[in-house]
Amino acid sequence: MKRIGPGLLAIVLLTVPLWVGNPYYVHVLIMAGIFAILALSLNLLLGYTGLLSLGHTAFFGIGAYTSALLALRLDWPPWVGFLAAVLVAGLAGYGIGKVSLRLRGAYFVLVTISFAGVIYLVSVNWMELTNGPLGLPDVPPFSLGLPGLFELSIRTKPAAYYLVLAVAGAAYFLCHRLVRSRIGRGFIALRENEALAESVGINGTRYLVLAAVVSAAMAGAAGSLYAHYTRFVSPEVFLFTYTVTMVIMVVAGGKGTLVGPVLGAFLFTALPEALRAVTSWQWQMLLYGVFLILTVFFLPKGVIPTIETWLRERRASP
Amino acid sequence: MSLAVEELAVRFGGVAALVDVSFEVEPERITSLIGPNGAGKTTAFNVITGFLRPARGRVLYEGKALTGLRPFQVAERGIVRTFQKTNLFHRVSVLDNVMIGLHLRGRMGFLSILLGDRRVREEETALRGVAEEILAFVGLAHRRDEVASALPYGEQRLLELAVGLAARPRLLLLDEPVSGMNPAEKTTVMGLIRRIREQGVTILLVEHDMRLVMGISDQVIVLHHGRVIAQGPPGEIQSHPEVIRAYLGGR
Numbered sequence: 001m002k003r004i005g006p007g008l009l010a011i012v013l014l015t016v017p018l019w020v021g022n023p024y025y026v027h028v029l030i031m032a033g034i035f036a037i038l039a040l041s042l043n044l045l046l047g048y049t050g051l052l053s054l055g056h057t058a059f060f061g062i063g064a065y066t067s068a069l070l071a072l073r074l075d076w077p078p079w080v081g082f083l084a085a086v087l088v089a090g091l092a093g094y095g096i097g098k099v100s101l102r103l104r105g106a107y108f109v110l111v112t113i114s115f116a117g118v119i120y121l122v123s124v125n126w127m128e129l130t131n132g133p134l135g136l137p138d139v140p141p142f143s144l145g146l147p148g149l150f151e152l153s154i155r156t157k158p159a160a161y162y163l164v165l166a167v168a169g170a171a172y173f174l175c176h177r178l179v180r181s182r183i184g185r186g187f188i189a190l191r192e193n194e195a196l197a198e199s200v201g202i203n204g205t206r207y208l209v210l211a212a213v214v215s216a217a218m219a220g221a222a223g224s225l226y227a228h229y230t231r232f233v234s235p236e237v238f239l240f241t242y243t244v245t246m247v248i249m250v251v252a253g254g255k256g257t258l259v260g261p262v263l264g265a266f267l268f269t270a271l272p273e274a275l276r277a278v279t280s281w282q283w284q285m286l287l288y289g290v291f292l293i294l295t296v297f298f299l300p301k302g303v304i305p306t307i308e309t310w311l312r313e314r315r316a317s318p
Numbered sequence: 319m320s321l322a323v324e325e326l327a328v329r330f331g332g333v334a335a336l337v338d339v340s341f342e343v344e345p346e347r348i349t350s351l352i353g354p355n356g357a358g359k360t361t362a363f364n365v366i367t368g369f370l371r372p373a374r375g376r377v378l379y380e381g382k383a384l385t386g387l388r389p390f391q392v393a394e395r396g397i398v399r400t401f402q403k404t405n406l407f408h409r410v411s412v413l414d415n416v417m418i419g420l421h422l423r424g425r426m427g428f429l430s431i432l433l434g435d436r437r438v439r440e441e442e443t444a445l446r447g448v449a450e451e452i453l454a455f456v457g458l459a460h461r462r463d464e465v466a467s468a469l470p471y472g473e474q475r476l477l478e479l480a481v482g483l484a485a486r487p488r489l490l491l492l493d494e495p496v497s498g499m500n501p502a503e504k505t506t507v508m509g510l511i512r513r514i515r516e517q518g519v520t521i522l523l524v525e526h527d528m529r530l531v532m533g534i535s536d537q538v539i540v541l542h543h544g545r546v547i548a549q550g551p552p553g554e555i556q557s558h559p560e561v562i563r564a565y566l567g568g569r
Binding site: 174177178182183185192195196197199201202204 | 367369388389393394407409410414417418422424428431441484
């Protein structure tokens with residue numbers, strides 16, 4: 001059963017465009033994939049090191065703008081823009097980490113919120129660079145290969161789906177490797193007991209900055225995918241609601257697990273769309289809220305940890 | 319000389335926790351730091367391990383200054399401490415607690431880990447083996463998969479010892495390792511401390527249990543009101559008039 005599960009899931013994920021005819025559903029899945037990368041990225045901080053970044057959308061937006069601007073202004077191929085987005089977002093994460101992680105706790109939260117606020121203001125007011133609140137239209141779609149030689153343009157929804165699936169898969173496996181390594185154990189140690197972690201030789205500041213860099217870089221990757229998929233970037237990418245959505249996905253799915261945030265991303269991307277289909281917009285947000293409260297009330301640790309506990313108890317007492 | 323503490327002074331606001339403390343710890347010996355509550359024992363530990371900066375004085379380990387180093391840097395030099403109150407990675411399994419303690423023995427860096435280098439897996443297997451040995455040493459092998467917070471109190475304290483040992487100390491500072499334990503558990507810990515010393519580890523012990531201190535120590539240092547009032551072998555300390563006065567009060 002343990003072997004069949006992931007294999008089956010892989011087959012389902014890989015064949016989705018073949019049996020999901022409606023492009024709208026594929027679109028929802030693509031957005032879920034992008035949010036899955038964001039949730040995994042936030043989870044690395046919130047779930048493993050215990051740091052709450054409430055400005056995570058800043059790294060997402062930086063990735064989106066970097067990639068879009070490089071493509072529009074300098075004509076760089078999107079995959080190079082993607083790498084640049086990862087790099088620039090990672091650097092931003094390094095800066096934020098260096099500045100704020102000497103303080104930890106609430107100060108880190110405040111610095112991340114302020115950072116997102118500042119970046120948002122820059123995106124609105126630096127008209128020459130960002131085109132202000134009008135945003136950047138006509139971002140080219142993602143393409144692979146080298147211009148002139150060969151090019152594989154990703155314009156169709158199924159192609160975009162596979163691209164996002166590949167990046168989300170890579171993000172998942174990178175997180176998997178990281179959290180099960182000595183570095184990941186360092187993250188967990190700092191979350192559980194910083195004094196003890198330091199007294200067995202774990203350099204707290206260094207590891208927390210590392211976590212911030214990796215997390216920011218992943219969010220930057222998601223931003224780049226978003227820019228080239230929706231083909232439009234505006235200051236809205238910095239909205240606080242995106243951060244809140246990420247936190248909801250991580251917490252409801254199960255922070256500190258790897259499957260949890262991915263499941264959370266899927267649930268909370270699909271839910272508003274499902275509600276939109278069955279009810280009017282006034283009820284939509286209300287029901288979303290009710291669903292969220294019920295989840296927090298009945299599954300306070302998140303979906304995946306609750307299932308894990310339940311399975312363990314069932315195995316313990318057959 | 320293993321550890322040398324020279325003229326340490328620490329103040330908390332108007333309170334002098336350590337006034338002028340100097341002592342030395344012989345290598346591969348068990349040295350105990352005793353004294354009534356508030357004498358400054360834990361403060362001395364905090365200064366030695368980098369959790370606290372002294373107002374004056376310095377700490378030398380094998381001739382090199384430790385003062386000013388951060389706790390993880392002190393650990394890198396082979397000096398590891400345990401804490402007075404139960405201090406574990408509570409929501410993590412017993413085995414993973416020790417695996418975290420093994421941090422400094424791992425060599426794999428960020429890139430090797432991301433790229434899934436074969437050596438990463440080899441190192442993990444090797445470290446797991448070491449962790450299991452350490453658990454067997456303290457007698458917790460049967461608990462390896464349980465969550466640390468689910469262990470009974472005595473076993474949690476043994477796990478703390480295991481985490482400390484995992485960091486491969488050459489100087490181990492134990493802060494009240496048997497407080498709250500029953501007599502059988504105390505005997506176990508006493509045996510473990512002796513065996514750790516036999517492996518060449520220097521031990522500095524803070525403990526209130528006088529039977530343990532007098533039974534195990536090579537050297538005893540008595541702190542009172544932030545000063546060293548006596549030091550010497552256990553036999554001498556037990557009959558030292560200043561020590562008796564400090565513990566029993568009176569003039």
